Amino acid sequence: MIAGMSSEPARASAMADLMRAGRETARLSMVFRNAIADRLGLTVSDLECLDFLADVGSATAGQVAGRTNLTTGAVTSMLRRLQQAGFVTAERDPADRRRVIVTLRPERIPELERPYERFAEQAVRLIEGYSVEEVLLLVRHFGRMREMYLAELDRLGGAQ
Numbered sequence: 001m002i003a004g005m006s007s008e009p010a011r012a013s014a015m016a017d018l019m020r021a022g023r024e025t026a027r028l029s030m031v032f033r034n035a036i037a038d039r040l041g042l043t044v045s046d047l048e049c050l051d052f053l054a055d056v057g058s059a060t061a062g063q064v065a066g067r068t069n070l071t072t073g074a075v076t077s078m079l080r081r082l083q084q085a086g087f088v089t090a091e092r093d094p095a096d097r098r099r100v101i102v103t104l105r106p107e108r109i110p111e112l113e114r115p116y117e118r119f120a121e122q123a124v125r126l127i128e129g130y131s132v133e134e135v136l137l138l139v140r141h142f143g144r145m146r147e148m149y150l151a152e153l154d155r156l157g158g159a160q
Contacts, residue, residue, distance in 0.1 A: 036115045045070060045078060050087060050112055053104035060093065061100045069153060087112075 030044075037047045045068055052067045053059060059067075065075040079102055082088045087108050093099040113120075127135060 032119075039115050040112065043078075045074075046082060046087075049075075049078060049082065050104060053088065053102060054109065054112070058101050058103040061090075061102060064102060 037044045
């Protein structure tokens with residue numbers, strides 16, 4: 001038998017299993033995020049916006065539109081709603097008065113984190129069982145997946 005030939009069916013099977021697991025994880029992640037949004041009285045888009053702001057601190061309304069894949073009109077409505085609910089502040093950019101800078105109100109962060117606490121604790125326990133090399137592999141994998149998602153969103157036209 002030629003070297004490497006016997007491993008091809010095993011590799012194809014492993015790849016199929018990985019793709020299936022990735023799809024199931026993505027589906028469950030969406031269902032979980034919907035449940036969290038419902039619990040907080042938010043939409044999933046609201047939650048995505050708040051998560052993005054938690055990561056970056058402040059962003060322009062245009063950056064929020066780009067990251068959430070929403071139209072600028074939809075983002076304007078969402079930001080108005082989140083501002084009225086006390087989740088964000090929105091101020092004119094002093095360098096360019098046409099732009100609005102949106103910031104997550106820090107005192108609301110614990111409220112947004114609370115529904116994730118048990119899941120986060122379980123995730124930490126799961127990851128503690130991995131070697132440093134395995135964790136770094138996952139970091140690289142998720143980084144590459146992020147870049148793929150961003151490239152595909154750009155290809156699809158970004159915010160509609």
